[in-house]
Amino acid sequence: MNWTGQNWDPEHPRLVADLTGDGRADIVGFGNVGAWVALNNGDGTFQAPRLATDLGGSNSGWQVDKHPRFLADLTGDGRAGIVGFGDDGVWVALNNGDGSFKAAQMVTDLGSYNSGWRVDQHPRFLADLTDDGRADIVVSAMTVFG
Secondary structure, eight states: OOOTTOOOSTTSOEEEEOSSSSSOOEEEEEOSSSEEEEOBOSSSOBOOOEEEESTTOGGGTOOTTTOOEEEEESSSSSOEEEEEEOSSSEEEEOBOSSSOBOOOEEEEOTTOGGGTOOTTTOOEEEEOSSSSSSOEEEEOOOOOOO
């Protein structure tokens, strides 16, 4: 699969999640300029990748060692959106249902790099804690002993 103009090294996370609500895992790759999407054809192949959002691109400062990025159903519609823990805040790009995303919005500064949260010390997760079908942000400030 040709991911146009990307250098897919460890600095560019790749994730899978259902983006269209069809029950099939699609590919999302965070590249130089944002998130690229390749939708699942349902026969073991994928559509040609396309740039879906500028959120999370390494050219705009997103780094694996500082900025976790996740895919999760944020609205209860069965389609994954993007959550990125950036320098100044947590950014969310809601799913349009066709492999594209709405413009990213900052939703909180909880868990952001500039608020003191570090990948190696402060785990972050997305999970439905309220049983409403929507992922919630879970952050953990842990103390290491020893």
